Amino acid sequence: MTLESERSEVISYKRLYRLWEENGWSATGLDFSTDAKHWDEMLTDRQREAALWNYAMFLIGEEAVARTLSPVLDAAPTHEQKIFLTTQIVDEARHHVFFDRFMREVAGQGTDIDTTLSAVDGLVTWGFRQIFDELDRVTDALRKKPNDRALLAQSVALYHVVVEGMLAIPGQHFIQRYVEKMEILPAFSEGITNVSRDESRHVAFGIRFLGELVASSTECRSAAIEMFDRVLPWAVGVFVPPNLDPSYAECFDFTLEEIYAFGLRSFETKLNRLGIDPNEISLLSRDDSTYPYDERARRMWVLIRCGIIGDEKREPEVSPEALGILFEGLTNMVDLDVARSLGGPIEFDLTDAEKWHVEVNNGHAEARSGAAHNPALTLQSTAADWAKISVNRMDPRKALLTRKLKVHGSLSSKAKLPKLFAF
Numbered sequence: 441m442t443l444e445s446e447r448s449e450v451i452s453y454k455r456l457y458r459l460w461e462e463n464g465w466s467a468t469g470l471d472f473s474t475d476a477k478h479w480d481e482m483l484t485d486r487q488r489e490a491a492l493w494n495y496a497m498f499l500i501g502e503e504a505v506a507r508t509l510s511p512v513l514d515a516a517p518t519h520e521q522k523i524f525l526t527t528q529i530v531d532e533a534r535h536h537v538f539f540d541r542f543m544r545e546v547a548g549q550g551t552d553i554d555t556t557l558s559a560v561d562g563l564v565t566w567g568f569r570q571i572f573d574e575l576d577r578v579t580d581a582l583r584k585k586p587n588d589r590a591l592l593a594q595s596v597a598l599y600h601v602v603v604e605g606m607l608a609i610p611g612q613h614f615i616q617r618y619v620e621k622m623e624i625l626p627a628f629s630e631g632i633t634n635v636s637r638d639e640s641r642h643v644a645f646g647i648r649f650l651g652e653l654v655a656s657s658t659e660c661r662s663a664a665i666e667m668f669d670r671v672l673p674w675a676v677g678v679f680v681p682p683n684l685d686p687s688y689a690e691c692f693d694f695t696l697e698e699i700y701a702f703g704l705r706s707f708e709t710k711l712n713r714l715g716i717d718p719n720e721i722s723l724l725s726r727d728d729s730t731y732p733y734d735e736r737a738r739r740m741w742v743l744i745r746c747g748i749i750g751d752e753k754r755e756p757e758v759s760p761e762a763l764g765i766l767f768e769g770l771t772n773m774v775d776l777d778v779a780r781s782l783g784g785p786i787e788f789d790l791t792d793a794e795k796w797h798v799e800v801n802n803g804h805a806e807a808r809s810g811a812a813h814n815p816a817l818t819l820q821s822t823a824a825d826w827a828k829i830s831v832n833r834m835d836p837r838k839a840l841l842t843r844k845l846k847v848h849g850s851l852s853s854k855a856k857l858p859k860l861f862a863f
């Protein structure tokens with residue numbers, strides 16, 4: 441039986457270890473000579489650039505996950521967990537060797553394991569940097585406090601669920617698809633198939649392990665949710681190409697929206713298996729889950745292109761379509777009882793864009809563009825500041841203090857503001 445066919449069942453730690461023994465492979469045994477020829481002769485300049493950009497994140501990522509798993513191994517409560525985690529550290533080291541060889545022997549980056557890593561370091565994205573800095577932070581904290589179960593839950597949530605399950609596996613899926621379809625890079629293709637099989641095993645372990653931690657205490661459960669909340673805005677930024685150029689994906693016959701839809705579906709499936717409702721995650725709770733994943737990914741990309749999510753160094757340039765998406769998301773964040781008690785609509789007086797308003801009708805909140813008739817409360821800010829507040833980039837309380845957000849209305853309406861939105 442393969443891991444794929446077992447995926448829906450709960451896989452025992454013993455079975456996962458046995459699969460590791462059965463699925464062994466050699467990163468040093470691969471012959472990259474044909475790949476090197478393909479790289480020079482069959483790939484276009486853009487394909488080489490795109491592959492380098494994408495594989496650089498795998499190389500740096502594999503080095504980081506090989507290095508940061510030992511605190512999890514030390515903290516794991518049972519022998520079976522420790523045995524599997526030991527195999528996983530070996531896997532991650534092998535993945536590092538694999539990407540390192542490709543980068544040097546095929547893509548011509550660096551002259552040894554250290555210089556190859558530093559040669560591609562500048563290619564990683566803002567989101568990638570944030571995610572891996574956090575991985576260093578949380579595993580470092582766990583190293584100092586190996587008995588802290590909440591830190592263990594957070595480490596596994598970030599490592600196995602986000603980094604491996606939500607980012608690495610979807611990335612590898614698209615790479616595997618195009619190298620097979622285009623019949624290019626045979627040794628790389630063989631290696632990435634093996635890497636991908638290993639990662640599925642790691643994620644299956646992580647879901648089981650974190651599932652047990654989450655079920656064991658509300659503290660672990662909240663800690664895992666807190667970690668997902670912290671890192672999701674960064675995860676969105678991991679696969680944002682230089683200059684937001686879609687040809688980084690399209691040159692290999694897929695779209696950025698497609699890979700985001702795949703990652704989002706994969707993340708929500710994992711949350712469900714952990715017994716966590718996606719609505720418990722702040723960024724997902726704003727999303728209308730009745731839309732199909734490709735539409736949700738398309739809308740996410742509208743926000744990324746406007747600089748609202750995906751790279752917090754960018755100042756948002758908010759389009760009317762992005763505003764529509766933000767206000768629709770806001771309706772899921774409104775406390776209906778508080779909104780009703782205002783006795784009138786809430787108006788958003790955006791000083792450099794069209795006004796919007798939100799009101800409660802027939803038991804649910806609706807957002808419409810345009811001024812409100814007799815608003816009970818008016819919130820005033822620039823569109824960019826409102827966009828930042830909407831996606832948790834700006835704290836609304838701070839925005840009020842610094843007058844970036846102003847509120848108009850009766851004293852009793854203003855007093856209800858802190859409870860009006862679930863920010």
Ligand SMILES: [Fe+2]
Nearest residue numbers: 502531532535
């Ligand atoms: Fe790996």
Ligand SMILES: [Fe+2]
Nearest residue numbers: 604638639642
């Ligand atoms: Fe892994």
